[in-house]
Amino acid sequence: MKKQTLLLLAITTLAMPAIAQDADVATLEIKPHAQNPLGYDKTELSVKAGQKVKLTLNNTGSIAPQPHNFLLLKPGKLDAVGALANAMLADPQGMAKHYIPEAAKPDILASTKLVQPNQTETIEFTAPAEAGDYPYMCTFPGHWLLMRGVMHVTK
Numbered sequence: 001m002k003k004q005t006l007l008l009l010a011i012t013t014l015a016m017p018a019i020a021q022d023a024d025v026a027t028l029e030i031k032p033h034a035q036n037p038l039g040y041d042k043t044e045l046s047v048k049a050g051q052k053v054k055l056t057l058n059n060t061g062s063i064a065p066q067p068h069n070f071l072l073l074k075p076g077k078l079d080a081v082g083a084l085a086n087a088m089l090a091d092p093q094g095m096a097k098h099y100i101p102e103a104a105k106p107d108i109l110a111s112t113k114l115v116q117p118n119q120t121e122t123i124e125f126t127a128p129a130e131a132g133d134y135p136y137m138c139t140f141p142g143h144w145l146l147m148r149g150v151m152h153v154t155k
């Protein structure tokens with residue numbers, strides 16, 4: 001009886017680090033809004049500073065399917081990157097570049113490729129170390145005016 005209890009304690013102790021690690025990962029999913037094809041289903045996301053993030057852009061369930069991406073930006077960069085994204089409409093290589101503006105790259109903390117309708121992409125990144133409100137957006141030209149949100153990073 002005593003031996004069994006000790007064994008159980010040993011197993012529990014061994015298993016704990018693995019459980020704690022999983023709890024450290026923020027698993028997020030974002031989709032097109034069901035009624036508004038030019039919006040995300042979530043306009044707010046929350047993670048802890050420095051946390052591992054596993055984010056899936058699931059491009060299903062839209063009433064007007066089209067390609068979308070997801071870019072997480074440095075605070076205050078939404079308008080600047082949005083203007084660059086709109087300008088890519090004139091770039092014949094825009095689609096091939098996943099509508100990710102070259103000039104915006106220093107302001108991009110994480111991004112998916114352009115995800116086609118009924119496809120998904122999962123990206124993994126580390127949440128910013130500094131607490132704050134980090135904008136996210138789709139840079140398919142024109143989408144960002146509505147297809148945007150804020151990731152709250154808290155300590």
Ligand SMILES: [Cu+2]
Nearest residue numbers: 068138140143
């Ligand atoms: Cu979009």
